[in-house]
Amino acid sequence: MNGQPTVPARTDARVHDLLDEATAERPDAWAVSDGTGRWTYRELAAHSHAVDAWLRAAGVGHGDRVLVQLPSTRELVALLYGTARRGAVLVPVNTGMKDYHLRAVVENAEPALIVVTDPAVERIGALAGEVPVRGLGPAWEEITALRGREVRPPEAPVDADDIAVLVYTSGSTAAPKAVICPHGRMVFATEAIGLELGYRPDDVVFCRFPISWDYGLYKVLLTAAGRSELVLADGESDLVLLRRIRETGATIVPIVPSLATMICALAAREPARESRVRLFTNTGAALPKSTADALRSAFPGAEVVVQFGQTECKRVSVLPPAFQDAKPHSVGRPLPGTRAFAVDDEGRPLPPWQTGEIVVEGPHVMPGYWRAPEQTARAFRPAPGGGLRLHTGDFGHVDEDGFLYYEGRRDDMFKHKGVRMSTTEIEAAATDVPGVRAAAVLPPAEDRPLAVFAEGDIDPHTLLKELSLRLEPAKVPAVSRVVDELPLTPHGKHDRKALARLLEGATA
Template sequence: MQKPWLVQYPPGVPAEIDTDAFASLKDVLASSCARFADLPAYRSMGAAISYRQLDEASRAFAAWLQKVAGLQRGDRVALMMPNLLQYPVALFGVLRAGMVVVNVNPLYTPRELEHQLKDSGATAIVVLENFAHTLQQVIAATPVRTVVTTQVGDLLPPFRRVLTNAMVKHVKRMVPPWRLPGTVGFNRALELGRAQTFDEVALTHDDLAFLQYTGGTTGVAKGTMLTHGNMVANVLQLTAWVGPNLRAGEETAVMPLPLYHVFALTVCLTLAGLGEQTVLVANPRDLPAFVRTLRQTRFTVIVGVNTLFRALLDAPGFADVDLRHLKLAVAGGMAVQRVVAQRWKQRSGVPLMEGYGLTEASPVAIANPVTIEEWSGLIGVPIPNTEAAILDDAGKPVPPGEVGEICLRGPQVMRGYWNRPEETANVFTADGWLRTGDMGTMDEQGSVRITDRKKDMIVVSGFKVFPNEVEDVLALHPGVLEAAAIGVPDARSGEAVKAIIVPKDPALTEADILEHCRRQLTAYKVPRIVEFRREPLPKTNIGKILRRALREDAKAA
């Protein structure tokens, strides 16, 4: 097909890349660890590990999985941790052993965790002790038989490790009581693994690397099958896209987004491929601590979502952060608001580089060139080896400037949904286009703009919330007769969840609803607004609630 967007590629960015340069993510890691052995790879809480140490520790963990835990190639291993040094060690260890990573949000409720572990068939999990009590409640109903627990400070220097773990557990009391017989500590697993011989595993592009869970219009989270080929392609695509602006082995990136989120995950893998140092921020919501980290770091790259950049701009002390060395500020996961983009450029001198993707595309497919001088509201152009088209409901291209569904093809596009062949078939056209569910336009030079979402998905600070899941939880409350969930604009998070309820019990209160939801849903899925109505909710002639009409009511109000 014609690719009008190529005229916008900056000098040095190729139209096509060699996706066969690496057979797997394991090979990408091995190359970086050999090339940048003595450089720092990751930094967290003031401590760093080099690429050599990352290589040794991940090899030890891989050997433990193989020889001590007895796991086999292709087994699924869940990771349930925030951004700590343990995360990349475990991640690369699982991949090196030829196993499949299942990323888990540590803040999941028991219901959400049980679904993901059962659906993925994960037989092992690495979990931060702070969240072990959640696992304890559901493990008997899942296939998990191997549990590795870790504490916040496990990979810090010895004195700081003891002090940090004691503070977290006994002073801040951040570890609820838990009991999981037969667990092994993360450092003990590394110790045992170092005494084993690691068996190298030959991986190809066809081998599964991640089951990355995403929602759906049915409200049931689906495992997106991302192969080593998908992930290698996206890593190399992003390397080609940002490479001309960065110097391998010389940059420091700040990563406040959780690595269990696919956007942060792939950016992290790209930075590792370039031999950069990544500063992991475990809790960016602690703005004073986050700002202190920024003040202490000579960083050249920062990655975030609109919500985070806005919070930083409003945070006390951010005016004192040295941004003179900043080269690249990457924004993804949700739409960037114009006022945030303008304020960021004014404060830093560097524009927010917005991109677009989805879990099913590993995730990046469209991005603004790094050479832009101002944010434009466009999501950019297709990156190398990627095709994009705006199609109508019949799968036919629409003329430039007209609205249709954004559709994608490329080597980063998923194999399909785990054990869901029908849903996989529904998301692809007959000629292989991935239907994104997002509506947009493309101009004559190939620039893409999002206009609306075809699905009812709500995006809260870059995280997807699907109305059916929220509505299912609302319906469980005995005082609820009817319920709907919609997204409404929110100044800080982009969108917020609004629940519209017809009560069965006239004494039902907003506090009752929120308490119920907090027990069943991760925090970002909990409704921010609760509205009670006496009249039945608007419905189609077959009884389906008209969310569109509810959104129009909210907009009018």
């Protein structure tokens, strides 16, 4: 991980090729485990073929969307690979997504099939209209029965340019929007990241994040590319987190700052012990140096790797440990085979150390947003040399060696508790609450919590309760204030500086 890798990542492979290649090389090696069991690569591949056959029998064809709202288990991994084999498109949504947003996702994705937990079938069916909704329990019995068949149906033709996954993420509109993720670009991103991180066949990757988030989704692909084992721990209790990392023999632990803080707090309660962990990989937000140092102390010999990215290209840059002392404030260098640099308002590249918008070019840049041409045109623009250039909306600069330095966003996007979100979507949920005329959200800062302000006839506690029914837990503000009138700038926008003063006054 010292020098830039020279082996190119592929652009012409399909998502399920990663699984098939791993199965051919290490059929009896462990591939994936969860709280209920463990599969080898041979078993995972067999289940994925059964999913393909099951989808075929259900009438799911090439390009059809299959929406799943399921916990991150072995079955979901098989559904990912089986849907890829069918040439269909997996649409994984977070189990915490409330009906308020899920209804918009169903309308936007227009799935041919929805798979959810058994207790959710009736509720989801009510909002899905004519779309078939299947519970995972009965569906998995049918899939398991198909796995025992001797003769497999012929696989559907799948091209590297076909869409494999739609990843719904927050954006500049109230409803979630989906990043289009074709097979070839996902495989390129996976292999390019793998070249930097160096996943190995003896690695055990402890994944705390849902597959509906691209951070969790790509762990499925990275472990297959590395012939490693994936431990799905999204449903594990916080109290047993440290014990499970040790029991599973984890060697790689993906983190966000809040998870790292929790691990450090648990480790501080007991004496230092030997550990197999060799690598922590951080994303979602900047990891404080004190937290990184605490991880190294609790897990002797482990390295902490900084990463920077967006779903729209998966990963922008990685800072290998060899450069962390020399470039402690950098978010890394672009992935092998890609470019990332700063441009001015006219899109012209800026020299080192000059601040501008960070743009990204390379085979990992996704083609756009699903059924959102205006948003696609703003973010995904033709690159002068061909291909696409992703305008990230992030500002920063590069140094003379091409390493990136992140300085902040220009719009209303922010990350909180490792989750990307926008003020717009929270404000839209607030104005959906009866009694609220208008709403404004103040993003969290180092000295203040995520807060929502509302005009209207509503109790602040009631507003937070109503928001908890509409938003995922991480997106629910910690503080609510009801005001007579929201402060605005001369241009009619929410005056967030005034909101911050209001919050400070109320807190005092």
